[in-house]
Amino acid sequence: MALVAEEVKARAEVYHGDELCKEKSQLLLKEVGLPNGLLPLQDIEECGYDRETGFVWLKQKKSRTHKFEQIGKLVSYGTEVTAYVEQNKIKRLSGVKAKELFVWIGLSEICVDDPPTGKITFKTPTGLFRSYPVSAFEVEEKVKEVKENKEVHVKETVEVKETNLEEKKRRGMLI
Template sequence: MSLVTDEIRASATEMYSGDGICQVKSKFLLTEVGLPNGLLPLKDIEECGYVKETGFVWLKQKNKCDHKFDKIGKLVQYAKEVTAYVEPNRIKKLTGVKVKELLLWINLSEIYVDDPPTGKITFKTPAGLFRTFPVSAFEIDMAAEEVKDKDEVKAAAVEVKEV
């Protein structure tokens, strides 16, 4: 069951459809609230929205996806729908995000940054358990990302010409 109702959509300050714009807007929102821009590496995002008055944010993707944060060696799973309430340096009431610890998948409910921007980022579970990591483990170098995107476009163009 979706947490994003028609009423929430109607009250959205911002709402976008399509992977390209949603990728940009989600990274911008994370940066705007003081969180690292690589925190939500979702794929094939269909819709994203933000209700500024309450801080409610949602992201819908075609399928759930797994992502390994190489710098800390953690595997994280993102559901088809990820929702949260954002405020400066904090995400609360997070749904749709799990982290693998040993052999178990554990839900995350809160993420916050201490002493931004060079501080530590803490991930909490509904049971109150937490882990802290360096913020740098979740940041994306946007210049390198743009180069990667341009290289992918060039490679696709070369493939089309060869066919």
């Protein structure tokens, strides 16, 4: 079942592959003022963004259930997630459900009040809603951590090599 028409794909930014799609979806969320951990999808095959209309889609190999630990909520992401994004808001959301007691309820809208430290509100098509702290949906950026660790490792390696050189010079091993 293809939810995205070819004419939409033709004018959109389209990406393929899990790693690139995760990166692009997190960047988009940050760009529109939403927490970067809002879409914890895995095995993403395709994602796209039509900047003109705000239409976004993500396709993953299989449905996924994720528990947001800070709030203790289970959220189910279907194989295709679509929405329209604008600043601090996701509208006309499809493919996402939250578990409330024993029932899975479809979500239709997500908005952030007073970003970035405020509340994030999830709404259903029937008008029901729940609000939580934005921080419950943020994840640390692993790319920065890896880069910083590499820089520290390189710095330590250079310092060790310089120390070894100085030691050899002191002992008269190097001229």
